[in-house]
Amino acid sequence: MNKNPPSLLFPCLRKEVRLRKEEFGVVIYEVGERPEFRIVGPPKAVILSLMDGSANVKELIEAVAYVFNSSVEEAEEAVNSVLNEFSDLIELRNEKIPPQRRYNPQDFIYKPKKPKGGLIRYKAPLRLALILTRRCPLDCIYCYADKINASDPEKTLGLKRIKEIFEEAGSLGMSDVYLAGGEPLLRKDFPEIAKIALDVGVYPHTSTKGWPVTEELVRRIADVGMDAMQVSIDALDPKLQDMLTQRVGSHERMVRAIRLFLKEGLKVSTNTVICSLNISGVPKLAKWLSEQGVSEINLSPYSLSIYKPRDDLFPTIKQYEQLISELDEIEEEVMENGAVLHRPKSIEGLLSGLSIEGAPGCGGITLGMIILPDGRVTICERLGVNPDFIYGDLSKQSIVEAWNSSRINEILATFEREKFKGSPCYSCEAFERCVGAGKLCYFRIVAAYGKMKVGVPDPLCPMSPVKIKDVVR
């Protein structure tokens, strides 16, 4: 509880907050599983970098007025505006703390450039996804990944190289690394890999289907300092779950994994893929998970796969209407149990991602880097090892070298208007906020055409000659 009046409190940026100068502004975010990236101009970045707990708000206002040669009133307005806008990233303390400034205000004194149009791309990735293995002991019927069997041979990066990559990620101020699969826990050195990420200040997170989880593994994961785990589970009924994973005993292991992680004190979240076969049991499952102590329950609609296309797995609109109504009924109880439910809330919301307006831009070419088990880098994990989208190789390149490779520049060039001559996109008035904003999705294009095709509308666009089915039947 703060006992001092606001002007006598000492603002300090939280430990996990990062500031990074980009050509177009300063990006500010907090390291974690779901970082929110915000862009600010240099004056706000200078003010934020001065918030190191050594000056109270009144002193800070005086300092800002002095360095910007402004009136105290203007400085007060600017400081208060920063305190309000970034209240989630700033601690207000009652007492002065020894200066521990991590950012030099001088570094943020520059004039950002307004982008000329086209894709906005960070100078280095802010997030990593490292696919530790494509191997998986299960064979989920809805899986989007280009998986291989658990016993198949596979070339993977060694611990030494992973350490070097994570150290570079840490020095670039990256937020998080998603340790993905296949089944990521098949890697025996998973806890060591997570520890390296924690040691360099890059937040590791992962998702398991629980098959390899043992008491000993859970203890090793907790011992290295991981505080959260996600377990995938799709059904309360063991027979249905085992049918979805195509492996008898998978339900039992998922439940056991959830219980073991909770027992060891980790925060457990779950992910459930909603398809036509399990949709009717999802509300009961969510309620049950909240009763077990799961703190975050993610319900994700089944989305198309290019490896195992199954249109019959898309639920109907009617099924989704029923689900939404039943989730409305149980949500309060789930919340009373201390869990957060990330769920479809309306049919409109569910379908919004199926229009170009509602679809997100591609983060795989602008913001995040996806590394395959052997070190090759792709723009999208759902495109697997498709060579057309491989743009680097971290077994021999640094992150920054791969990020700026000639192949990624060729891929980025395919988002230029000139490449669309002869297509409806070329003269479309929405081009800049569509293709120009990275909304062209090569995963959807490969799903529609069977291969990389340059200069065609996204299959979500009404002008596309080829359509795809997604989310609903």
Add this chain to the structure above:
Amino acid sequence: MITKEELDRIRRGIIAAGLKLNDGGGVDVTDVCPVACIIIKYSPD
């Protein structure tokens, strides 16, 4: 507390760069693609 010398250096830098307290950023945050498919858990609402 930041020293007077440091404040002077910052002030000189700001004057040299022609930066004003009310200058904005170079780009609107909504212009920036927020996600990579693998990293976000699909947000269905």
